[in-house]
Amino acid sequence: MLIREFLEKRYSAREYEQKQLSENTIKTIIDYAHEIEASIKSVKVRFLFLKDGAGVYEKLNGYAGYAGVMIKSPHYIGILTEDENYRTQIAASYAMQSLIKKLFEMGLGTCWIDFSNAGARLQDELAGSELRNINYAISVGYPKKESRFKFVYVPSAAYSNVSNNPYRQISESKSDKSGDRLPLDHFVFKDEFGKQISLDELEQRGLADIFSRIRNAPSARNLQPWRFLIQNERIVIAVKNPASKESMTDAGIMMYLFEGMAHDVGIRGEWSLLPLDEFEYESDKYAYVGEFKV
Ligand SMILES: Cc1cc2nc3c(=O)[nH]c(=O)nc-3n(C[C@H](O)[C@H](O)[C@H](O)COP(=O)(O)O)c2cc1C
Structure with missing residues (x-):
């Protein structure tokens, strides 16, 4: 999909069907995430697929999202970095946005979520990761049909x-x-x-x-x-x-x-x-x- 079409149609999805993604779909996402990780040469960034969305929601409601309002979704994907240098932050969000485009092409909805106060509550989930620093994640799942007006392109x-x-x-x-x-x-x-x-x-x-x-x-x-x-x-x-x-x-x-x-x-x-x-x-x-x- 061209970026222009993605930009026309994309939006932040905040309501999801509580339907899990299939193992196959999850594997496609993780494989693609690895490709992105390998393509970012300047700094090290890693994706963290959080499969147990319900468990993560429970832990983070009150701690992640705007004013602690966590978005409920069947899964989440965090972006991990080794530091908070501006170059690292830019590389991390560049990488995440390219994953978001792929997810959109797969018919999935996403929303960026502020995870800057979430790290301490995600020690178990982060335990196996090479990098432990997390500031942002996205929700991911099948979005509920909603009444949002589409972005209309009127140059x-x-x-x-x-x-x-x-x-x-x-x-x-x-x-x-x-x-x-x-x-x-x-x-x-x-x-x-x-x-x-x-x-x-x-x-x-x-x-x-x-x-x-x-x-x-x-x-x-x-x-x-x-x-x-x-x-x-x-x-x-x-x-x-x-x-x-x-x-x-x-x-x-x-x-x-x-x-x-x-x-x-x-x-x-x-x-x-x-x-x-x-x-x-x-x-x-x-x-x-x-x-x-x-
Ligand atoms: C870095 C970043 C963090 C965000 N954090 C949250 C968040 O914690 N909660 C939320 O509901 N939306 C969050 N958003 C979504 C923005 O509110 C949204 O992109 C903006 O309002 C524009 O709406 P749109 O994405 O539907 O076009 C975040 C977006 C970005 C880029």
Whole structure:
């Protein structure tokens, strides 16, 4: 499945049929997870398949998820790392998001869950693992059919400067349980922070479609901390609140999705990480984290 289709259809599933996945399905997932682990060369990340979802739910309700509200699902998959360096966090969420895409292709629902207070309660589950550090996991299972409005792709309506757009109202009035997204001109800039880039220029550079779609990336508390600078031959990604684990995790997710979208439209290239360079913009802290040569 192309990333564009995944981005159109994906959402965080928070209600599941309490039906276990078959052994075969679990094996397919674990095999694929091993392939991802082997492909991440820069740092060591490992997936932890937690088969006994009911047991994990029991242990973690009150400790994992937003304000301790744990999502109930038949299974969970944690992502383990050796440290909490920003490079490690980015590699871990990049890896997890690529597993999520595979799970989506298999007809499974997922939702990222904050596990940063869960590690101490998962000592038994972590005992056999080479790595013990866990900050995030996903729920996984067959999602319950639900009444969520689908993400509707309306390219120019995603740009807040376009005023006479017939679709504008449709896009803005769309009730999306998943939460609203920033308009393009709030997170994509030309050359420097705050400097507008026109939709025409984005279109000419073949980037309008990419940015309109990647907005649908998941992010912790839907905070969408990512910002992009379009420079001559490179695109730079920065994040708000670089000291938070959430921001770096969101950055890795976004880097995976951006790269996939770029490849889908024939733009080759990959991200390289930048040394964290912090700065302030409109009283918030930001840092550049990666560059993509186009
Ligand atoms: C790093 C990360 C952590 C998240 N943690 C939770 C969580 O603990 N509980 C939850 O219900 N959703 C969690 N989410 C899901 C986000 O709330 C969701 O992605 C966002 O609201 C946008 O909705 P959507 O994914 O349906 O498009 C998390 C997402 C990310 C990327």
